[in-house]
Amino acid sequence: MKKKVLIIGGGVAGLTAAITLRKNNHEVWILERNDRPLKKLLLTGNGKCNYWNQDQAITHYHSTTEELLPELITSTRQQAVLDFFDSIGIIPRIKNGYYYPFSNQASSMVESLYLSAIDQGVNMLTNLFVEDVIVQDNQFIVNPMKEKITGDSLIVATGSMAYPKTGSDGMGYKIAKSFGHHIVPVMPALVQLKMKESDLKDWKGIRCEARLESLVNGKVIQEESGELQLTEYGISGICTLNISSKLARSLATGDKVEVAIHFLPWLSTKQEVETYLENRACLFPNRTLEELLETILPYKLVHVLFNHYKVDFKKKWHTLTQQEKDTVSGFLFCHVVEIVGTNSFDQSQVCSGGVPLTEVHLETLESKYQKNLYFVGEVLDVNGDCGGYNLGFAFLSGILVGKKVGND
Numbered sequence: 078m079k080k081k082v083l084i085i086g087g088g089v090a091g092l093t094a095a096i097t098l099r100k101n102n103h104e105v106w107i108l109e110r111n112d113r114p115l116k117k118l119l120l121t122g123n124g125k126c127n128y129w130n131q132d133q134a135i136t137h138y139h140s141t142t143e144e145l146l147p148e149l150i151t152s153t154r155q156q157a158v159l160d161f162f163d164s165i166g167i168i169p170r171i172k173n174g175y176y177y178p179f180s181n182q183a184s185s186m187v188e189s190l191y192l193s194a195i196d197q198g199v200n201m202l203t204n205l206f207v208e209d210v211i212v213q214d215n216q217f218i219v220n221p222m223k224e225k226i227t228g229d230s231l232i233v234a235t236g237s238m239a240y241p242k243t244g245s246d247g248m249g250y251k252i253a254k255s256f257g258h259h260i261v262p263v264m265p266a267l268v269q270l271k272m273k274e275s276d277l278k279d280w281k282g283i284r285c286e287a288r289l290e291s292l293v294n295g296k297v298i299q300e301e302s303g304e305l306q307l308t309e310y311g312i313s314g315i316c317t318l319n320i321s322s323k324l325a326r327s328l329a330t331g332d333k334v335e336v337a338i339h340f341l342p343w344l345s346t347k348q349e350v351e352t353y354l355e356n357r358a359c360l361f362p363n364r365t366l367e368e369l370l371e372t373i374l375p376y377k378l379v380h381v382l383f384n385h386y387k388v389d390f391k392k393k394w395h396t397l398t399q400q401e402k403d404t405v406s407g408f409l410f411c412h413v414v415e416i417v418g419t420n421s422f423d424q425s426q427v428c429s430g431g432v433p434l435t436e437v438h439l440e441t442l443e444s445k446y447q448k449n450l451y452f453v454g455e456v457l458d459v460n461g462d463c464g465g466y467n468l469g470f471a472f473l474s475g476i477l478v479g480k481k482v483g484n485d
């Protein structure tokens with residue numbers, strides 16, 4: 078039966094649901110507070126939009142009810158996302174499994190979604206901020222004291238609280254609560270980590286390859302490798318962002334949070350590092366410690382080590398005391414920083430938390446508390462790793478709801 082469907086939020090999840098719904102001929106209205114849809118999409122992947130990943134292992138997706146994810150993110154639904162990309166005419170450029178638009182510009186994805194929505198006859202009301210929704214006589218009424226827009230079904234696609242300047246400021250949670258939903262506490266995820274004041278600040282600006290271990294109360298809970306960026310306040314880079322979600326939750330519960338940085342990631346003990354340096358010193362006996370290390374690591378990092386630990390870098394390896402050798406190999410093998418916080422929602426790419434998966438039917442994403450009310454995208458308690466998983470979930474959930482609404 079043809080229905081009038083209202084969608085709050087013109088992000089990826091909202092537009093994907095809208096385009097899919099039009100294929101079943103429903104009347105669709107997107108209500109967007111900005112003067113145009115897809116504002117956040119334009120910023121993704123540093124303007125290149127990493128929208129999907131070939132590696133669709135479920136371990137790249139996270140939720141406080143992680144055990145429910147395999148039921149939600151299925152291979153059939155992942156295939157439906159790839160079919161959807163074809164249907165909106167997006168051509169992928171695939172680099173190491175990461176999908177980008179062929180143009181390497183997020184604007185191609187923005188245009189593909191926007192033009193497809195227009196072609197399909199999706200109605201868009203922009204500059205419309207949804208503050209309130211009520212239900213009367215099985216009809217949803219949006220902003221009952223103002224515009225009074227009515228519909229048979231309502232899809233909440235308002236995003237999270239990440240990057241609020243793009244329009245997602247958490248209003249969706251308020252709407253969900255007004256229908257009796259609980260909200261899993263919302264926290265920044267894919268965000269930079271702040272270290273304790275006393276730690277090294279002069280490493281600001283260094284970029285290097287490293288292996289990170291995140292520790293909660295001394296226990297390793299996650300490991301990531303990749304480019305690490307050292308900043309004035311702490312650490313950043315993709316490997317940092319990927320460990321941030323779990324650490325933010327641990328910080329909130331008062332746990333002790335640390336990150337162990339392994340600057341020579343292919344070596345797995347301090348002894349191996351010392352032996353490695355010993356061997357290099359034999360190979361290049363005339364080199365000073367400074368010259369020995371500068372050929373392996375960024376110049377600035379080597380000098381941070383020397384300044385911080387007061388090691389005489391003009392000495393040769395074989396003339397160092399055992400204590401000095403221990404200091405150098407200990408730092409390079411594993412330098413532990415205490416983490417005291419994360420950057421704010423303003424800098425976080427996504428949020429963890431949101432509408433609990435236990436409060437929606439996983440086969441439709443319909444609310445268990447209110448018939449014909451649905452949730453899609455980041456407003457739900459699902460977040461993904463860096464690498465196209467967050468947009469991936471926005472597409473997947475949008476398609477899922479777009480296919481299910483009105484099929485009763």
Ligand SMILES: Cc1cc2nc3c(=O)[nH]c(=O)nc-3n(C[C@H](O)[C@H](O)[C@H](O)COP(=O)(O)OP(=O)(O)OC[C@H]3O[C@@H](n4cnc5c(N)ncnc54)[C@H](O)[C@@H]3O)c2cc1C
Nearest residue numbers: 086088089090110121122127207236244454455465467468
């Ligand atoms: C800088 C940055 C880079 C990123 N890069 C990547 C990447 O490369 N790959 C990846 O997978 N993910 C990336 N992400 C994450 C990804 O962009 C989000 O996960 C995704 O956009 C979520 O889609 P959504 O439709 O659920 O929400 P959003 O994109 O946030 O859309 C929500 C929409 O709802 C509107 N809205 C909210 N409240 C109201 C209201 N009350 N009334 C009316 N309208 C409302 C907002 O204005 C917004 O347009 C990045 C995020 C950021 C911030």
